[in-house]
Amino acid sequence: MALEDIVRRALAREVRAVSRLISIIEDRLEGFERAYAEIYPHTGRAHIIGITGPPGSGKSTLVDKLAMEYRKRGLTVGVVAVDPTSPFSGGALLGDRLRMQRHVLDDGVFIRSMGTRGRLGGLSRATSGAVDVLDAAGYDVVLIETVGVGQSEVEIASLADTVVLIQVPGLGDDIQVIKAGIMEIGDLFVVNKKDRPGVERVMAEIRTALELSEMSCVEGSWVPPILLTMAETGEGVAEVVDACGEHLKHLGEEGLAERRLRRARAETMEIASQRIWQGLSERPGASEEAQRLAEAVAARKADPYSAAAALYRLLVQ
Ligand SMILES: Nc1nc2c(ncn2[C@@H]2O[C@H](COP(=O)(O)OP(=O)(O)OP(=O)(O)O)[C@@H](O)[C@H]2O)c(=O)[nH]1
Ligand SMILES: [Mg+2]
Numbered sequence: 001m002a003l004e005d006i007v008r009r010a011l012a013r014e015v016r017a018v019s020r021l022i023s024i025i026e027d028r029l030e031g032f033e034r035a036y037a038e039i040y041p042h043t044g045r046a047h048i049i050g051i052t053g054p055p056g057s058g059k060s061t062l063v064d065k066l067a068m069e070y071r072k073r074g075l076t077v078g079v080v081a082v083d084p085t086s087p088f089s090g091g092a093l094l095g096d097r098l099r100m101q102r103h104v105l106d107d108g109v110f111i112r113s114m115g116t117r118g119r120l121g122g123l124s125r126a127t128s129g130a131v132d133v134l135d136a137a138g139y140d141v142v143l144i145e146t147v148g149v150g151q152s153e154v155e156i157a158s159l160a161d162t163v164v165l166i167q168v169p170g171l172g173d174d175i176q177v178i179k180a181g182i183m184e185i186g187d188l189f190v191v192n193k194k195d196r197p198g199v200e201r202v203m204a205e206i207r208t209a210l211e212l213s214e215m216s217c218v219e220g221s222w223v224p225p226i227l228l229t230m231a232e233t234g235e236g237v238a239e240v241v242d243a244c245g246e247h248l249k250h251l252g253e254e255g256l257a258e259r260r261l262r263r264a265r266a267e268t269m270e271i272a273s274q275r276i277w278q279g280l281s282e283r284p285g286a287s288e289e290a291q292r293l294a295e296a297v298a299a300r301k302a303d304p305y306s307a308a309a310a311l312y313r314l315l316v317q
Pocket of ligand 1: 054055056057058059060061062147192193194195196229230231232233
């Protein structure tokens with residue numbers, strides 16, 4: 001199929017074309033930039049929701065139930081599951097596939113899993129591309145699942161309009177909640193596995209951490225709700241959907257525009273710096289010069305700033 005046809009069909013939400021277009025962008029195949037330019041004007045309509053939490057906390061189960069709840073409400077859902085095979089619940093990819101089966105006959109749900117290995121241009125670029133394709137294809141809601149292991153929460157936060165942080169009882173200590181810099185990105189907290197002992201304690205820990213960070217909050221700012229779920233049975237899932245909707249409403253046009261400007265800036269800068277690096281590496285002799293400069297820095301004959309400036313001059317001269 002010609003690229004033009006793939007783009008046209010993806011924009012009409014034809015599942016196979018959507019899938020193909022994500023691959024083209026993910027693998028940076030011939031013409032991917034042209035395709036991106038064509039779909040991009042159609043993006044910006046979906047509510048993009050990031051779902052993150054510790055390995056095995058029930059993210060995939062919750063995402064599945066959220067998709068079902070959105071379908072019940074007449075909305076279409078795209079899902080991007082990033083690295084679903086965590087060492088914790090190894091083989092989750094198979095589980096994810098089985099869960100997908102349930103949606104197979106429903107073209108209102110599209111699920112895409114992405115591995116983390118061998119990504120050109122980084123995982124966040126690939127995820128971002130998939131999200132944009134789903135958004136352009138007209139899915140009303142796009143759910144992104146990532147395992148919360150530090151950097152990934154921050155990346156998901158930069159992509160999503162609403163960030164849902166999942167916690168579960170029984171993971172031992174409270175570091176999972178209080179990890180510095182993570183609390184701040186949560187717009188919604190979900191304590192899953194409410195059938196397990198220790199739920200009250202997790203909720204109290206989140207509440208305390210939130211109160212600490214709220215001390216600097218201005219009046220009228222969003223107070224992240226803490227919701228209880230049992231993803232396995234679907235209990236509490238409708239309330240999560242409601243809360244995501246309320247968060248979007250609270251953001252309003254202005255808040256949403258501000259978040260999206262942040263994303264646009266970060267992405268544009270990231271692509272630009274990749275371009276610059278690529279341009280540099282294509283200059284004859286540049287990698288030898290980079291090596292020579294690195295050796296000079298290591299030997300304290302040059303400082304890293306002057307070395308970088310010298311490399312940069314290679315590019316612009
Ligand atoms: N007891 C209980 N188990 C649950 C609940 N929700 C999910 N689980 C189980 O927890 C396990 C992990 O669920 P997943 O949805 O795969 O978790 P995940 O966070 O996506 O896992 P990774 O993607 O591997 O990080 C599965 O065996 C689920 O059936 C719940 O509410 N209560
Ligand atoms: Mg999962």
